[in-house]
Amino acid sequence: QVQLVESGGGLVQAGGSLSLSCGSSGLTFTGYSMAWLRQAPGKEREFVARISGWTGSSTYYADSVKGRFTISRDNAKNTVYLQMNSLKPEDTAVYYCAADLRFGLITTTDGYNYWGQGTQVTVSS
Numbered sequence: 001q002v003q004l005v006e007s008g009g010g011l012v013q014a015g016g017s018l019s020l021s022c023g024s025s026g027l028t029f030t031g032y033s034m035a036w037l038r039q040a041p042g043k044e045r046e047f048v049a050r051i052s053g054w055t056g057s058s059t060y061y062a063d064s065v066k067g068r069f070t071i072s073r074d075n076a077k078n079t080v081y082l083q084m085n086s087l088k089p090e091d092t093a094v095y096y097c098a099a100d101l102r103f104g105l106i107t108t109t110d111g112y113n114y115w116g117q118g119t120q121v122t123v124s125s
Contacts, residue, residue, distance in 0.1 A: 012121075019081060049061045
């Protein structure tokens with residue numbers, strides 16, 4: 001049974017930082033590209049960041065988070081991370097990690113093989 005479990009969400013003031021983690025089990029982690037997506041109240045889910053499988057040599061970011069967020073992976077720990085700096089109130093959302101067997105620059109919000117349950121990030125002004 002595949003499980004993706006996010007952690008690290010919470011409440012932070014604008015300008016602050018948070019680090020999210022997503023631990024996985026039940027899948028060959030190295031073979032999956034991993035992504036972070038988010039959904040704010042009343043809004044559609046949106047792509048945040050993506051890292052390629054195996055070495056994680058390719059990363060992609062939504063324009064709204066580029067330069068502030070960093071995605072990384074530790075294959076030994078079957079974990080993907082999202083370091084979020086210079087947080088803004090508009091970053092408030094439930095953040096999800098997702099595993100994807102597809103290759104390449106994919107920024108859609110569907111088609112992923114597995115999803116985590118999400119972790120809440122709230123940024124106060």
